[in-house]
Amino acid sequence: MLNVTVRPVECVSTCKICNAQAPLYGVTDFQKSCEEARGHYLPLTGVPIYYHRCNECGLVFTRAFDDWSKADYVQHIYNDEYVLIxxxxxxxxxxxxxxFILDFVKKGKDLKCLDYGGGNGKLAGLLRKDGLDAHSWDPMDAADAPPPSDSFDFVSAFEVLEHTPEPVATVREALGLLGPRGVLLFSTLTIDHVPPRGMDHWYIAPRNGHITIYTRRALDTLFAQEGFRVHHFNDNLHMALNNDPDWLS
Ligand SMILES: [Zn+2]
Known part of the structure; x- marks a missing residue:
């Protein structure tokens, strides 16, 4: 039995983005992972993780890990077995x-780039090999390095936002790393139409640390609160900006 402590469940919670009422949406085992979509199932743990869904913006989220420390996440989710799921x-x-990034920024000159939530730093390393001034920083980094004090022309955040229990704080931190006319390119799968009790969706996966799942409206609302607009390339890839930089035209 996995020794995981999660928060007690409220029948109706408050949306982490728009503060509207968010009733319980469904429940799944802690061990449910995205790899189930490929037919790989981990043994269930008996630890139920409840998700809420916002009546207004459609955000699906759990509060089960709201009290977790970084050490808790590293022990239970981003551990040695994470690569398996x-x-x-x-x-x-x-x-x-x-x-994709090399193509995206090709009109830019000497852009200073940051991969936010860059994990192992692999992406920034690949970009540097191709001549970009690319850096990496991860809020979950075990070394506990503080966020960069520089500002950047381009920040990427691939598969980051679904991992945060605090979407407003995380987005504010990522946008705060942008310089004037900076652009944030990010991926997270938006699910605009979920059926009632749609917990079987492959992306709702606590074992992967997928604890906040967005609709396009939820993302639009979240970024508008910070003064940014969002362009959705598709369900998974999005861009936030306030003033268009020349290199993007
Ligand atoms: Zn909401």
């Missing part, structure tokens, strides 16, 4: 994201 994390995703 997110195998693309190591190489495949950084390589494809690097190719």
């Amino acid at each position: 997110d195998p693309d994390y190591v190489d495949a995703r950084p390589a494809s994201n690097a190719a």
